[in-house]
Amino acid sequence: MxxxxxxxxxxxxxxxxxxxxxxxxxxxxxxxxxxxxxxxxxxxxxxxxxxxxxxxxxxxxxxxxxxxxxxxxxxxxxxLGRGMLATGSLWSTVAPEVLQLADRLDDACSISVLENLDILFVCRDATRRIFTSRLGIGDRLPAHCSASGKVLLANLPVDELDRRLRGVTLKAQGPASVTDHATLKIALSQVRQVDYALAIDEMETGTLSLAVPLRERSGKVIAAMSFASHRSRRTPEDLSANVLPQLQRAASRVEATIRNFQDRGWVVI
Structure with a gap:
């Protein structure tokens, strides 16, 4: 909550x-x-x-x-969510890009936004199940142990990140979850440097996720585009060498759509 x-x-x-x-x-x-x-x-x-x-x-x-x-x-x-998800909205407009990327990679792809310390899925290929629970539009995951969450947290102003973390106990979701605030901040600093995030065994054992930021015209990060798979199907090296370039190209096309919406007078968040 x-x-x-x-x-x-x-x-x-x-x-x-x-x-x-x-x-x-x-x-x-x-x-x-x-x-x-x-x-x-x-x-x-x-x-x-x-x-x-x-x-x-x-x-x-x-x-x-x-x-x-x-x-x-x-x-x-x-x-209550009909307006955002209706035909013509930003996220429904870019949904085909997410679905096409998921088809090309044969793994789950999604777009999510940040809500306090959770990520909220606003666009997702729901046909491929990576995590124990089937996730769809409107579902949430803890930001600190997901690739999308790390991208979004890393691009918050430092004082805003501190405010959100203040007094919060980060709970482990997988064997590699980072629960220490200082360690998380170091990881987020590294994400800012490379402009993408990778999470391995952080949400569940065997899961891998990769995410890149989505920026509006001013350069502000408003969402993250991600890819998720399992170590039985992919390796971290495969994600960096083969998946990341495709994810970045797809993100560039989504960003072009975001700018188009802004040109038409829409406020994107």
């Missing part, structure tokens, strides 16, 4: 009730089974009474379904 924004917001401008409602939707979206009121309260760090009011409001609005005291997201939640 991520309620942090990318900048500080004055207290008088922060709508806590809205934030709690969205946080409740995030808790339910991350759950693999329906949750009780007490479960939601615990995940949100609020009282059971507060969680109940939020849940009943969302049920009334149609965003949450309730069955014998158990709550889950309703299909209406999908309408």
């Amino acid at each position: 991520a309620m942090d924004s990318t900048r500080e917001l004055p207290k008088q401008d922060f709508a806590q009730t809205l934030a709690r409602g969205l946080a409740c939707l995030e808790v339910l979206a991350d759950a693999t089974t329906p949750l009780g009121c007490s479960d939601v309260a615990s995940a949100m760090s609020v009282s059971r009474a507060a969680a109940r009011r939020i849940l009943l409001t969302l049920v009334h609005l149609g965003y949450v379904a309730e069955d014998r005291g158990q709550y889950s997201s309703s299909p209406k939640v999908l309408s």
Whole structure:
């Protein structure tokens, strides 16, 4: 659950009730089974009474379904993302580039953005399964142990990176996950130098992922384009020598589309 924004917001401008409602939707979206009121309260760090009011409001609005005291997201939640994923949006426009790259390489490819300390998939080839869980658009992974996440974290301003990491315990996902802040920052510095990231055994044993940044016209990194495979299929040397050039060329074409959207007056994030 991520309620942090990318900048500080004055207290008088922060709508806590809205934030709690969205946080409740995030808790339910991350759950693999329906949750009780007490479960939601615990995940949100609020009282059971507060969680109940939020849940009943969302049920009334149609965003949450309730069955014998158990709550889950309703299909209406999908309408919240309809604008971004609709035909003509940036990520739907570049989806063919991702799918074609996945077909050429016969492995999973995706585009993701950064949300606090998670990556959020906004475009993904869903036909190839690399990780234990099948991942699709809207799913998240911890940024600190994914190639895409490293690219995105590496391109944050130093003070912004420090703010996001402050007080956070990084959890290991795979045998090679980096959980120490200082070690992570050294790794991110190296990513900035080479302009790509490689993650091996960091998310799960045997997994490899490679990512490059996607920049808008000003040079700001707004997303990462990535490739994922398994060591039974690829080697790190293969990724560097053969996959990286293809990923970089595909990223250049996506960046051209991003600039085209900007020329048409769209705000890209």
